[in-house]
Amino acid sequence: MDRRNKRILQTTLIIVVVLGIIVSLYLYAGQRAFVSTIFSGLTLGSLFFLVAAGLTLIFGLMDVLNFAHGSMFMLGAYIGWQFYTNPTFIFGVAPLALAFGTGVMFISVLKPYLIAWNLTPRMQKLLPTIAYILAAVVIVFAVLGFDILGLANTAMVAMTTTTVGNPLAEISPQEPLAEFWIRPVLMMLGGLLIAFGSSKPGDKTQYAPKENLGKAMLLPAILLVVTVVSIFIRESAPVSVLLMNGNIRFLLSILVSVAFGFVFGAVIEIILIRPLYARPTFIILMTLGLSYVIRELVQFLWDPLTYQMARPPLFAMPGKAASIGEWLQNGNSTIDILGATVPTYRLFIIALGIVMFALVTLLMTKTRLGMIIRAGVQDPEMVEAMGINVKSVFTLVFALGVALATLGGIGAAPFLPVQPLMGDAYQTQGLITVVIGGMGSYVGAFVGAMILGMARAFGDYFALKLSLSPAIAEASTVIIMVIVLLTRPQGLFGSKE
Amino acid sequence: MADIALKTKINQKSWFKSERGFLIFIAVMLAFPFVLNLITGTGLNEGITKFWQGQFIIFFIMAVFAMSYDLLIGYGGILSFGHAASFGGGAYTFALLMKHWAPNFIKNTPIVIGNTDITMIVVLLIVLLAVFLVSILIGLMFAVTSIRLKGTYFAMLTLALSTALYIIIKSTDLHQWTGADEGLHGVPLPVWLNPTQNRLTVYLISLAFLVLSYFLMKRFVSSPTGHIVIANRENEDRMRMIGYNPVTFRTIVFVFASIFAGLAGALYSIWNMSATPTMMSVVTTVNALIMVIIGGMGTLIGPIFGAAISQVIQQFFYTWFGARWPLVFGLLFIFIVMFVPYGIVGTYRMHAFNLRRLRERLYKPFSRKDESPEEEKTSG
Numbered sequence: 001m002d003r004r005n006k007r008i009l010q011t012t013l014i015i016v017v018v019l020g021i022i023v024s025l026y027l028y029a030g031q032r033a034f035v036s037t038i039f040s041g042l043t044l045g046s047l048f049f050l051v052a053a054g055l056t057l058i059f060g061l062m063d064v065l066n067f068a069h070g071s072m073f074m075l076g077a078y079i080g081w082q083f084y085t086n087p088t089f090i091f092g093v094a095p096l097a098l099a100f101g102t103g104v105m106f107i108s109v110l111k112p113y114l115i116a117w118n119l120t121p122r123m124q125k126l127l128p129t130i131a132y133i134l135a136a137v138v139i140v141f142a143v144l145g146f147d148i149l150g151l152a153n154t155a156m157v158a159m160t161t162t163t164v165g166n167p168l169a170e171i172s173p174q175e176p177l178a179e180f181w182i183r184p185v186l187m188m189l190g191g192l193l194i195a196f197g198s199s200k201p202g203d204k205t206q207y208a209p210k211e212n213l214g215k216a217m218l219l220p221a222i223l224l225v226v227t228v229v230s231i232f233i234r235e236s237a238p239v240s241v242l243l244m245n246g247n248i249r250f251l252l253s254i255l256v257s258v259a260f261g262f263v264f265g266a267v268i269e270i271i272l273i274r275p276l277y278a279r280p281t282f283i284i285l286m287t288l289g290l291s292y293v294i295r296e297l298v299q300f301l302w303d304p305l306t307y308q309m310a311r312p313p314l315f316a317m318p319g320k321a322a323s324i325g326e327w328l329q330n331g332n333s334t335i336d337i338l339g340a341t342v343p344t345y346r347l348f349i350i351a352l353g354i355v356m357f358a359l360v361t362l363l364m365t366k367t368r369l370g371m372i373i374r375a376g377v378q379d380p381e382m383v384e385a386m387g388i389n390v391k392s393v394f395t396l397v398f399a400l401g402v403a404l405a406t407l408g409g410i411g412a413a414p415f416l417p418v419q420p421l422m423g424d425a426y427q428t429q430g431l432i433t434v435v436i437g438g439m440g441s442y443v444g445a446f447v448g449a450m451i452l453g454m455a456r457a458f459g460d461y462f463a464l465k466l467s468l469s470p471a472i473a474e475a476s477t478v479i480i481m482v483i484v485l486l487t488r489p490q491g492l493f494g495s496k497e
Numbered sequence: 498m499a500d501i502a503l504k505t506k507i508n509q510k511s512w513f514k515s516e517r518g519f520l521i522f523i524a525v526m527l528a529f530p531f532v533l534n535l536i537t538g539t540g541l542n543e544g545i546t547k548f549w550q551g552q553f554i555i556f557f558i559m560a561v562f563a564m565s566y567d568l569l570i571g572y573g574g575i576l577s578f579g580h581a582a583s584f585g586g587g588a589y590t591f592a593l594l595m596k597h598w599a600p601n602f603i604k605n606t607p608i609v610i611g612n613t614d615i616t617m618i619v620v621l622l623i624v625l626l627a628v629f630l631v632s633i634l635i636g637l638m639f640a641v642t643s644i645r646l647k648g649t650y651f652a653m654l655t656l657a658l659s660t661a662l663y664i665i666i667k668s669t670d671l672h673q674w675t676g677a678d679e680g681l682h683g684v685p686l687p688v689w690l691n692p693t694q695n696r697l698t699v700y701l702i703s704l705a706f707l708v709l710s711y712f713l714m715k716r717f718v719s720s721p722t723g724h725i726v727i728a729n730r731e732n733e734d735r736m737r738m739i740g741y742n743p744v745t746f747r748t749i750v751f752v753f754a755s756i757f758a759g760l761a762g763a764l765y766s767i768w769n770m771s772a773t774p775t776m777m778s779v780v781t782t783v784n785a786l787i788m789v790i791i792g793g794m795g796t797l798i799g800p801i802f803g804a805a806i807s808q809v810i811q812q813f814f815y816t817w818f819g820a821r822w823p824l825v826f827g828l829l830f831i832f833i834v835m836f837v838p839y840g841i842v843g844t845y846r847m848h849a850f851n852l853r854r855l856r857e858r859l860y861k862p863f864s865r866k867d868e869s870p871e872e873e874k875t876s877g
Binding site: 059063065272275276279281282284285286288289290292293296297299300428431432434435439468469471472474475478479481482485486489 | 576642645646649650652653654656657658660661664665667668669670783786790821823824826827828830831834835838
């Protein structure tokens with residue numbers, strides 16, 4: 001039998017087996033239970049995909065296993081929850097964080113000039129160290145006396161947007177602008193110093209062309225403008241956001257969360273991961289430490305408590321809608337699909353997952369960036385030899401991956417309890433998804449995520465039916481992973497190395 | 498890494514001299530409870546003396562666990578996130594057997610030689626043997642998975658496997674055996690081994706365990722087998738070409754490390770008189786990893802330092818920084834990973850030569866004139 005026939009036979013076999021499993025599950029569970037389990041499986045699968053897509057792209061391109069991905073998922077949920085409930089904290093801290101991010105982003109502008117300097121090897125070693133120490137001092141001065149805990153606690157103050165007038169009237173006023181302006185300026189200086197240190201001044205082995213400066217300046221310039229705007233709208237914006245319609249506010253909180261993830265990812269890549277590419281094992285250790293720090297930071301700011309984010313009005317109205325039209329009109333919390341009662345918010349998460357899959361597919365197949373990423377997954381050195389600045393693509397992909405994780409986080413926030421460990425389970429499942437799907441393959445991540453979501457959902461269903469603990473469902477994903485690894489070590493859609 | 502091989506060669510020549518530091522450490526640790534008792538005068542089994550013995554017991558056990566992890570990551574070059582499975586496996590085997598099997602056995606079949614009842618000792622030996630076997634099995638399990646997978650894939654598989662074990666040990670289906678979420682508490686122990694009644698015995702046993710493990714592991718890494726394990730870390734393909742099967746040696750180092758981790762787990766469950774799911778979780782592995790990184794990978798003595806430091810940090814950071822001390826600890830860890838990647842001992846060894854020169858210079862400020870300029874150039 002030649003190879004093609006064998007392949008066709010294999011594919012038919014797989015389709016028959018999958019169909020057989022689906023039909024037998026349908027017959028066993030009955031229509032109602034089957035449909036509702038399918039929908040909870042799709043929901044989980046979408047969330048797994050949002051986590052796994054970033055992981056798989058980052059790993060495939062840069063060989064970086066990001067163990068802080070779950071923490072970033074969690075951070076996205078917290079940021080979104082804060083913005084939705086009470087954005088005072090976000091708007092209060094944004095000038096500082098954005099200023100720092102802007103400073104760091106200027107690395108792409110500084111680097112071409114800095115590496116052209118003529119410095120002795122001793123100075124090459126000394127200058128970054130001095131820069132880092134100075135940066136630490138400057139940042140400490142910038143945040144000294146800044147009441148960050150007071151700001152973080154604002155979301156805990158119960159808020160009603162229905163009352164006419166200023167919903168934030170009871171909250172104590174913030175520092176006046178005349179005192180405040182020095183903080184973002186110092187933060188930006190700290191970021192610039194870090195950018196100076198990590199661009200390795202005088203290192204002639206580094207490569208950074210001056211021709212692309214116009215493009216490289218785009219992101220820092222945008223960030224600079226946003227920073228300046230954020231300094232001025234710091235006090236007025238929370239009120240106007242809170243007076244908005246709940247659905248629009250939720251949409252905005254998704255955007256804020258994603259934007260935060262993008263900038264945060266880029267900063268992390270530049271500061272922490274870039275210096276460690278020469279020592280791959282240490283990147284894993286660093287991300288482990290990072291996840292630890294993020295988790296503790298969140299507990300420091302918002303106390304180790306569990307929060308429940310209110311669902312936006314579109315999904316909040318109690319009662320069951322008979323059709324999609326009725327749901328969109330009334331904003332019911334559940335909907336009737338083929339006799340099964342499905343929470344409408346789940347439909348939103350599923351849609352989010354599918355839309356993101358479509359967008360990632362478009363990005364990877366139709367754009368120049370996607371082409372570079374796909375080539376980089378195969379051979380980063382060759383891509384660099386073609387004259388493409390792979391380092392900046394690395395930053396971009398890491399930022400995109402983290403943005404996908406934070407998107408997953410805010411998507412999951414109204415659906416899961418918001419707490420410091422919420423990302424860990426999703427990170428483990430995301431890692432398993434990546435292994436099943438094959439590292440570096442976004443299609444594999446999608447298929448793997450859906451398989452895992454279904455396994456979890458049906459595992460939970462059977463555990464409930466046979467009165468077992470949900471441990472079976474959790475362990476089932478590991479079993480699937482072991483089976484896949486033993487039969488196809490490179491994953492379902494991975495290419496053989 | 499070449500300096501480690503060189504060092505092991507020197508070790509065989511002058512054992513006492515090279516192990517000077519560790520021997521002093523043993524002597525200090527042996528004298529410690531008695532000296533502290535003399536100073537405070539509270540009695541060996543009371544007050545502050547007892548408290549510090551307890552702290553040191555945890556330190557000894559965690560040091561062995563961290564050293565066994567160093568065998569994997571530092572010498573074998575294997576990044577495994579499943580090492581806690583051995584630790585927790587040992588702890589659970591010990592606690593399970595002591596709680597569910599030993600009481601009946603002691604009641605039904607007393608073993609008496611002459612006038613002394615040695616049933617308890619026999620039971621403990623059998624249980625420890627079981628711990629030994631379970632650790633070997635867990636080590637083999639991870640070794641088998643490493644046949645087909647390497648590097649990151651392997652790290653992820655170990656993570657998933659240990660998560661699966663953690664889920665199983667936590668599942669409510671096994672509540673009557675493992676106690677699910679709460680774990681096994683109140684493991685019955687004879688009076689002489691009970692850490693609340695006879696802490697000094699447990700202290701000495703853990704110290705002896707640490708000393709024995711250290712010398713065994715040291716012997717292992719300086720043996721021909723150990724050299725092949727190290728060579729495997731450096732270049733697996735070349736070792737395969739020379740004619741050594743990397744899988745065999747990976748299995749050996751896995752099983753060896755797993756045995757020590759399992760025994761450390763059993764000892765930890767003696768100290769706690771319990772076995773909890775946390776012992777099996779990834780957090781425990783990460784703790785060992787942090788200790789190894791702080792102390793220095795591939796040094797064996799480094800993880801002991803790392804365990805001591807993390808123990809001290811846990812004690813003092815809480816009083817300095819309050820409940821959120823891990824935040825400072827995490828930042829410190831990132832700092833170490835970024836700027837001191839070889840850990841304390843590794844960095845010291847890298848700079849040992851320069852330090853010695855500095856010391857000589859400080860002692861004999863004028864002797865530099867005697868040195869010829871060529872020497873100055875080559876050594877600097």
